[in-house]
Amino acid sequence: MAAKPGSAPVTYSPNLGQKTRPPIFKDNDLDWVRPDGRGFHQCRPAFFRTGAVNSASGSAYAELGSTKVIVSVFGPRESKKAMMYSDTGRLNCNVSYTTFATPVRGQGSDHKEFSSMLLKALEGAIMLETFPKTTVDVFALVLESGGSDLPVVISCASLALADAGIMMYDLVAAVSVSCLGKNLVIDPVLEEESYQDGSLMLTCMPSRYEVTQLTFTGEWSTPDINEAMQLCLDACSKLGKVMRTCLKEAASASQE
Amino acid sequence: MVGLSVGEKHFIQGGIAQDLRSDGRKRLTYRPIYVETGVIPQAHGSARVRLGATDVIASVKAELGKPSALQPDKGKIAIYVDCSPTAAPMFEGRGGEELSTELSVALQRCLLGGKSGAGAGIDPTSLVVVEGKVCWDLYIDGLVISSDGNLLDALAAAIKAALSNTGIPKVDVAVETRSDEQPEVNISDEEFLQFDTSGIPVIVTLTKVGRHYIVDATSEEESQMSSAVSISVNRKGHICGLTKRGGVGLDPSIILDMISVAKHVSEQLINKLDSEIAAAEASEEES
Amino acid sequence: MCFFPLFRSKENRLTMGLPNASGDLSTEVEVDAFRRLFPLRFYEKHLLESIRPDARPLGRARETTIALALAKIGSTTMLAAIKMEVMTPSLETPDEGCIAIDFHMPPICSPIVRPGRPAEGAPVVAKQLSDTILSSGMINLKELSLVSGKAAWMAYLDIYCLDADGALFDTALLSAVAAFSHLEIPVVSLNDDGKIVLSEEQGLSDREPVNKEKRKINLSSVPFSLTCVLHKNYILADPTAEEESIMDTIVTVVLDSSSQLVSLHKPGGTVLAYTSAIQDCIALTRQRVKELQKILEEGISGMEVD
Numbered sequence: 001m002a003a004k005p006g007s008a009p010v011t012y013s014p015n016l017g018q019k020t021r022p023p024i025f026k027d028n029d030l031d032w033v034r035p036d037g038r039g040f041h042q043c044r045p046a047f048f049r050t051g052a053v054n055s056a057s058g059s060a061y062a063e064l065g066s067t068k069v070i071v072s073v074f075g076p077r078e079s080k081k082a083m084m085y086s087d088t089g090r091l092n093c094n095v096s097y098t099t100f101a102t103p104v105r106g107q108g109s110d111h112k113e114f115s116s117m118l119l120k121a122l123e124g125a126i127m128l129e130t131f132p133k134t135t136v137d138v139f140a141l142v143l144e145s146g147g148s149d150l151p152v153v154i155s156c157a158s159l160a161l162a163d164a165g166i167m168m169y170d171l172v173a174a175v176s177v178s179c180l181g182k183n184l185v186i187d188p189v190l191e192e193e194s195y196q197d198g199s200l201m202l203t204c205m206p207s208r209y210e211v212t213q214l215t216f217t218g219e220w221s222t223p224d225i226n227e228a229m230q231l232c233l234d235a236c237s238k239l240g241k242v243m244r245t246c247l248k249e250a251a252s253a254s255q256e
Numbered sequence: 257m258v259g260l261s262v263g264e265k266h267f268i269q270g271g272i273a274q275d276l277r278s279d280g281r282k283r284l285t286y287r288p289i290y291v292e293t294g295v296i297p298q299a300h301g302s303a304r305v306r307l308g309a310t311d312v313i314a315s316v317k318a319e320l321g322k323p324s325a326l327q328p329d330k331g332k333i334a335i336y337v338d339c340s341p342t343a344a345p346m347f348e349g350r351g352g353e354e355l356s357t358e359l360s361v362a363l364q365r366c367l368l369g370g371k372s373g374a375g376a377g378i379d380p381t382s383l384v385v386v387e388g389k390v391c392w393d394l395y396i397d398g399l400v401i402s403s404d405g406n407l408l409d410a411l412a413a414a415i416k417a418a419l420s421n422t423g424i425p426k427v428d429v430a431v432e433t434r435s436d437e438q439p440e441v442n443i444s445d446e447e448f449l450q451f452d453t454s455g456i457p458v459i460v461t462l463t464k465v466g467r468h469y470i471v472d473a474t475s476e477e478e479s480q481m482s483s484a485v486s487i488s489v490n491r492k493g494h495i496c497g498l499t500k501r502g503g504v505g506l507d508p509s510i511i512l513d514m515i516s517v518a519k520h521v522s523e524q525l526i527n528k529l530d531s532e533i534a535a536a537e538a539s540e541e542e543s
Numbered sequence: 544m545c546f547f548p549l550f551r552s553k554e555n556r557l558t559m560g561l562p563n564a565s566g567d568l569s570t571e572v573e574v575d576a577f578r579r580l581f582p583l584r585f586y587e588k589h590l591l592e593s594i595r596p597d598a599r600p601l602g603r604a605r606e607t608t609i610a611l612a613l614a615k616i617g618s619t620t621m622l623a624a625i626k627m628e629v630m631t632p633s634l635e636t637p638d639e640g641c642i643a644i645d646f647h648m649p650p651i652c653s654p655i656v657r658p659g660r661p662a663e664g665a666p667v668v669a670k671q672l673s674d675t676i677l678s679s680g681m682i683n684l685k686e687l688s689l690v691s692g693k694a695a696w697m698a699y700l701d702i703y704c705l706d707a708d709g710a711l712f713d714t715a716l717l718s719a720v721a722a723f724s725h726l727e728i729p730v731v732s733l734n735d736d737g738k739i740v741l742s743e744e745q746g747l748s749d750r751e752p753v754n755k756e757k758r759k760i761n762l763s764s765v766p767f768s769l770t771c772v773l774h775k776n777y778i779l780a781d782p783t784a785e786e787e788s789i790m791d792t793i794v795t796v797v798l799d800s801s802s803q804l805v806s807l808h809k810p811g812g813t814v815l816a817y818t819s820a821i822q823d824c825i826a827l828t829r830q831r832v833k834e835l836q837k838i839l840e841e842g843i844s845g846m847e848v849d
Binding site: 010011012013014052053054055056057059070071072074077094096098099100105110137139140141143 | 618620622624626627628629630631645647649650651652653654658659697699701703705706707708729731738740741784
């Protein structure tokens with residue numbers, strides 16, 4: 001919506017985006033420092049809160065570094081008219097970005113790939129048979145994209161589902177790893193993701209020790225896969241504890 | 257959707273448990289693969305792959321474009337899959353959209369490697385004509401004509417075949433160009449460059465039914481799956497991509513076991529596919 | 544950016560089933576059922592006692608907080624962000640910048656918004672916001688000029704509704720005002736290609752910046768608004784979503800910091816607003832402006848302490 005009718009001037013950002021690929025570390029260069037000074041196997045501190053949106057059945061807010069997301073859960077409610085009868089419940093997921101989430105002003109559109117990935121990551125954890133014929137909607141909005149957006153959305157969504165009282169086998173915690181040269185860095189930030197050689201994202205139910213979603217990109221050898229998966233599984237179980245604490249705090253606060 | 261009676265379901269599950277599937281295959285046997293190349297004359301390369309009743313076409317189209325500012329030394333590759341309503345009534349209208357997105361994303365992840373281009377089946381630096389100025393943009397389109405399970409493996413095989421069938425016109429660059437101008441290019445009509453397709457991985461989807469997993473599941477078998485994992489493996493035996501295709505959670509050790517099974521299966525599949533592609537190209541030249 | 548205030552007030556949900564003055568209803572379950580079945584009668588019973596179901600008197604607005612560009616009235620939450628880009632000004636106004644305002648209601652904010660299609664009321668609020676902000680004279684567009692005729696700022700203001708519970712316009716306007724009062728314009732210079740670039744990043748710090756003195760925007764006459772719902776003879780200030788849906792006559796008054804009328808909006812409705820009712824609305828808004836000014840000042844000074 002331009003301020004003056006009929007004028008939609010072309011604009012550009014004064015930040016010219018002179019992002020040259022930083023001197024990528026060679027095979028043995030272990031002195032390389034991550035942009036935020038973390039160790040290679042150290043996650044960003046995670047902050048979770050449930051009940052961010054009052055008009056939703058359940059909601060959660062998550063903040064890891066500069067990655068900030070809100071997830072709202074609506075339902076179980078009536079499925080769309082065109083849907084056929086189903087004796088298990090349906091899950092409907094949508095992930096979108098704000099126009100100011102990314103460094104370059106975007107269109108703030110839906111993210112189809114993430115929406116489908118979110119669905120796949122959650123469906124294995126939800127007891128769909130507990131809400132037959134109805135739909136649960138999980139909507140996520142990325143307020144600020146700071147890297148590892150999808151894993152943060154997934155973890156946050158499982159908390160929002162718990163807040164909405166949807167029956168689940170376990171919370172779903174998600175962590176990703178970037179492969180840079182020969183090194184694995186966990187919970188990459190946007191800058192690291194932009195020049196990664198490969199990535200792995202793992203979502204799991206920590207108490208059941210079950211993987212609900214796993215994706216790789218790039219070329220991986222078997223020992224690397226083992227190492228990266230173990231790294232993610234350990235991080236997921238830690239993240240799961242943080243998420244659990246958040247739910248307990250919310251429950252004890254509402255009892256008072 | 258496949259409507260199966262309880263008896264049929266038991267028959268399928270029982271067969272898989274006893275390593276004898278409904279169509280007589282073993283758990284880790286593929287259906288016969290038929291490859292035809294050059295099926296779409298307008299495209300730079302194309303192939304049709306049939307796996308039983310599953311039938312897919314892949315086409316490759318190349319256009320000259322400008323590399324992105326962030327990666328001046330790389331061409332761009334886009335993969336998009338469309339599910340034709342002829343394959344199943346549910347693909348009509350917007351019905352196939354979700355599956356199309358899922359397949360497109362899985363193929364991009366398995367074939368294009370990491371953000372930096374490492375591990376990609378097609379080396380994106382080979383698409384550059386003038387660094388920072390001119391490059392080839394590859395548009396790879398997949399079309400599902402008939403669907404009887406295991407679409408992803410069939411599409412990956414079709415893309416591999418289409419790429420080996422692809423000839424990209426040779427480009428001559430005019431010499432005198434200033435640094436800030438877009439150089440003039442001449443596209444040759446006669447000389448074509450071929451891709452090195454030996455590094456392109458194949459995708460092996462393992463579908464878990466009961467306690468066992470099978471390759472190349474038909475739609476009937478897919479309806480009985482508890483979960484499925486698609487693994488892309490190249491000739492060197494390295495994993496180039498992996499996607500879990502929903503379903504229930506899996507123990508990490510099972511996933512690792514699936515990866516090693518996929519590696520084993522992929523060797524045979526790559527050999528089989530390569531010989532089929534070679535045969536198809538030979539028959540195309542004859543005719 | 545810290546979003547802590549998002550989680551401060553949750554009492555709305557807890558006080559909803561507050562036992563009320565009408566003695567014929569004994570248990571909370573029955574109150575809730577009555578509320579759902581006969582919403583209007585439920586409200587009228589309250590109005591007789593000059594109280595609202597969330598325990599507010601009729602003329603009082605909900606608790607309001609501002610942190611950075613996040614505004615919260617009751618549980619309605621809005622997040623505003625401004626992105627500054629450079630444009631070539633038009634020939635008619637060579638030394639003026641531009642403001643582009645957009646209002647979004649993503650599906651997370653309300654159960655009635657579905658992905659893929661725009662929310663029902665969103666375009667109306669967007670138009671109202673853009674009219675109010677541009678006509679109030681809050682921002683002098685000349686201040687956004689960089690090089691006359693060559694370059695000027697284009698301020699993209701995007702407002703996201705994170706939680707929708709009535710009085711969307713009031714909250715959105717408040718968040719927009721907060722965003723502009725926090726706006727810090729980066730120091731930029733003209734580079735050799737005639738483009739405006741950030742001085743520090745481009746190593747042009749020796750060059751004279753083009754906007755040395757214009758790092759903050761002066762906000763003259765800040766607009767504040769109050770939405771009221773009219774029903775029979777009652778005037779309810781700052782309605783919740785439930786109140787807006789039951790009683791459909793809405794009046795929005797916008798006054799600037801010196802209590803001058805910027806705009807008055809009454810989009811139809813079943814109640815005809817008499818002069819006295821409008822005057823009452825304006826009087827309520829005048830009080831509200833004082834409250835909001837104080838809250839905004841606290842919000843800004845709170846930031847400076849950090």
